[in-house]
Amino acid sequence: MIAYNTLVVLSGCALLGVAAGTVGTFALLRGRALVADAVGHAALPGVAVAALIVALVGADPRALPPLLAGAAIAGLLGVLAVQALTRTRRIREDAAIAIVLSAFYAAGVALLSWLQTLPGAAQAGLSKFILGQAAAMRAEDAYIAATVAATCLVLVLLAFQRLRAVAFDMDFARVQGLRTDRTDLLLLALIVLVCVSGLQAVGLILVVALLVLPAATARLLTHRLPRMLALAAGCGALAGAAGAWVSAMRPEVPTGAAVVLLAALLFTLALLFAPERGLLARLWVLLRRRLAADTEHFLRAAWEAQEAAGAGPGTAGDRWAPIGAVAAARGWSAGKAARLAAWLALRGLVARAEGHVHLTPRGATLARRAVRAHRAVEHHLLAAGTADADSADRLADLLEHGLPPEMAARLLPEPSALPASPHALGAGR
Amino acid sequence: MNPPAPLEVRHLTVAYGEKPAVWDVTWSAPPGLTAIVGPNGAGKSTLLKSALGLVPALSGEVRFFGRPLDTVRDRVGYLPQRASVDWDFPATALDVVCMARYPRMRWWGLVPRRDKEAARAALAQVGMADFADRQIGRLSGGQQQRVFLARALAQDADLVLMDEPFAAVDAATEAAIVAVLRELAAKGRHVVAVHHDLGTVPEYFSSVLLLNARVFAAGAVQDVFTNRSIAATYGARLAVLDEASVGAGAVGA
Structure with missing residues (x-):
């Protein structure tokens, strides 16, 4: 009382x-x-x-x-x-x-x-x-x-x-x-x-x-x-x-x-x-966005590692790619690449064995889309004469995420074609 | 006898501190669409703000439709620069446009339905009907500019003074603004707009004022918007500096 x-x-x-x-x-x-x-x-x-x-x-x-x-x-x-x-x-x-x-x-x-x-x-x-x-x-x-x-x-x-x-x-x-x-x-x-x-x-x-x-x-x-x-x-x-x-x-x-x-x-x-303006909410959005970008980068690197190992643009996706090659291509630490591989395996996008990853059908689809978006932006920047191959690659890294497929299609008019990369693939970029 | 000009200034001088930004300007806006053009810091925005009483003038006289502003406020609309307000403010697009109707409302109470309808119509006119209930901070820059334009439209004024309506807008917004300008002109309304893009002056406006602290040329676009007068306006900054030993107003654009 x-x-x-x-x-x-x-x-x-x-x-x-x-x-x-x-x-x-x-x-x-x-x-x-x-x-x-x-x-x-x-x-x-x-x-x-x-x-x-x-x-x-x-x-x-x-x-x-x-x-x-x-x-x-x-x-x-x-x-x-x-x-x-x-x-x-x-x-x-x-x-x-x-x-x-x-x-x-x-x-x-x-x-x-x-x-x-x-x-x-x-x-x-x-x-x-x-x-x-x-x-x-x-x-x-x-x-x-x-x-x-x-x-x-x-x-x-x-x-x-x-x-x-x-x-x-x-x-x-x-x-x-x-x-x-x-x-x-x-x-x-x-x-x-x-x-x-x-x-x-x-x-x-x-x-x-x-x-x-x-x-x-x-x-x-x-x-x-x-x-x-x-x-x-x-x-x-x-x-x-x-x-x-x-x-x-x-x-x-x-x-x-x-x-x-x-x-x-x-x-x-x-x-x-x-819920929206709070620091944790903002952090959560940021982390999710970064993870999404890392996912696309990983899938694309796995795809391109196969291309570099000799698979043509059309046939990449069937081979095993070493996780080390992915890490080298992205400039990631081996630990980060391994953690991402584990996360993607959990999501059913890759299969893992002996330090290698193999894209699952769903992973290959996503990888192909990521490669396409990346190259679409790259080729567009090169065609417009706004960047050399190296900076086009870096600019595309920033722009490609969230590029809707229809936008990529407008930049790359041929729907089925996946053009070759305008620069050498692999580490040391 | 001709009707009085929508806007007329006589011997207007405005200064920020010691620096005159507008120097003895005598000019009357012709009917229709008029652009005020000049280099950065030429006192274009200052001229508008001073005419509206937002910046005190050192000397000079301003008339709207031949009368002092206080007696014709309901006939004068205003589109400020987008950057002049905090867009993180908790308001929806409709809330902002409704502000145009406040002079018609009582000082207390809710916005009457009639005025809400007018605000919605203005939003629709600039292609923003679907964004009426969106928080203004979540709109793109161009959409924010269109909200401001809708607010100016909802004032339903005979003369609208616009401060850089085309500054940093996307193509869709530019097209919406141009459409609105044409519509206003067709209805016999008048617009005086500070404008940055020399290339579009002949396409968008019928008259022009070339200003760089003082008046360099004024009249119909095809008569006075010549390479020579533009060069004089833009090249004269140093000359003005020498002449009056003043900068042409570092504050405002």
């Missing part, structure tokens, strides 16, 4: 994750990730000043809204400072962001230290905004998170087309007369909203990760923007809830760190295992 308080924190963090995922999707596509970082860091002096004012007027120092308002104002000022710096054209945006981010953060740290020397409760628990402490979340804070998440979701869905237009092709949208400045402003406001509402749970240093990681994870998993939005919201919710839970179980782990680590874990899993 989960305690009521834990449930509040869990749902608050999950809702925050939903908001961060949806807004982060467009922040990422629009290239605004670093700006989000600036917003988070720039919020600190705002929190400190707000706490000071709250203390001066004697209001409840634990109340969240004034502090968040201060954070929002400071965050916005930070973004405006970045834009103003960039507009001077004396400095590029990345440097401007770094400057504003660190200057505002330093100001915040200095203000906080100064606040701690004052008597009274003004400074109580302000440092939790730096690293986040979801355990301090109360029910009304979870309501705030819920409101923020709902607002972000509704606005992103409403302005979906405009946000996409601006993120994809800003110039085109401007030529059309769309108010791109308003769309950008909306996106910025949403980023500030998420950053500020995430301060308590995740902390201002790590809140940018909550915006970027779920969106980046979702991008790895799909090519469709609506699906990407849904996945990012889901990843954000999952990381938020799981992180809050970990932090509730092990209070020595700050919530912000737990949430971000889980989001990073999700991202890493997607990076490795995503």
Whole structure:
């Protein structure tokens, strides 16, 4: 049974994750990730000043809204400072962001230290905004998170087309007369909203990760923007809830760190295992392609070894070819040639005996096709005068795979003929 | 009285930093199909972008159909360079073409069916109907260019400014673009296109502007597209450098 308080924190963090995922999707596509970082860091002096004012007027120092308002104002000022710096054209945006981010953060740290020397409760628990402490979340804070998440979701869905237009092709949208400045402003406001509402749970240093990681994870998993939005919201919710839970179980782990680590874990899993854009999927495609090319090269080399041993182009395929000759022709190590021979034997393309291979009928068909494709490309390159025999051979090695038979037929108009190789066969090419 | 020119610029000067890329250009595009031709870095794209307000001009005036752009935006279409966007963006070909219809839609909500139909029709017109739901990153370069062309068509504009529509495209795409150009001309629409291939100018276009930072010749192709004026345009880069001690805009083509 989960305690009521834990449930509040869990749902608050999950809702925050939903908001961060949806807004982060467009922040990422629009290239605004670093700006989000600036917003988070720039919020600190705002929190400190707000706490000071709250203390001066004697209001409840634990109340969240004034502090968040201060954070929002400071965050916005930070973004405006970045834009103003960039507009001077004396400095590029990345440097401007770094400057504003660190200057505002330093100001915040200095203000906080100064606040701690004052008597009274003004400074109580302000440092939790730096690293986040979801355990301090109360029910009304979870309501705030819920409101923020709902607002972000509704606005992103409403302005979906405009946000996409601006993120994809800003110039085109401007030529059309769309108010791109308003769309950008909306996106910025949403980023500030998420950053500020995430301060308590995740902390201002790590809140940018909550915006970027779920969106980046979702991008790895799909090519469709609506699906990407849904996945990012889901990843954000999952990381938020799981992180809050970990932090509730092990209070020595700050919530912000737990949430971000889980989001990073999700991202890493997607990076490795995503069905299409994942690294393993890409590696698999690469290996399969290489194996297919090696197979064709092996079969062709076995065919040509028979030709070199005296079989005419029409009769090759009936003789035993030494695996060593294949290895020499391809420049392969004996081990690689032997492993390939074993693999081809397994696939029923060759028979093996005493270091020799014999093409099976199916293997001979494939070999003949590979030889034909290779020579088609070779003869074409030679006829066009684009290469000498040696480089034609090498170029054909690159081009022949995936050359459809009908294309080879167009390059070599006589369907039954298998022309002799334009160069000597065997090793030492 | 003649109707106002689809596009007219007067004393337009554009500079990137200290380097003028477009130098005091006064030119009006005649009706029909017009090519802007000149060497690399001659300010051709800059001229288009500046006319559209995407690059600030130092001085000069731009008129579309005799009026400022803001009042006739619905009559002006744009085909940017293909390389100007990230094609890994998560969108389908249909999504991209639908963007042409955004000015006709509310700022919120889904794309209305009517506009989706228009986008599909535009895709069909460039021979891309079967690729409507394909992610744009999985299209070939030529197919991507045709998606951009379809987007420009879906704007249903009277004048389309095209930035290198024929750059690095395959034969099928080139043929599709030419067919579209002819169709637009037949419907009385106007096109101003930055063009690289001198050899096809007389075949594809009726008028030409020879530009190398400033105007070297402008008019009907058979009148002004002569060896002499081409040589002057392409050979003049050094002359311009000497004259104004400026490069003819290293940024953009």
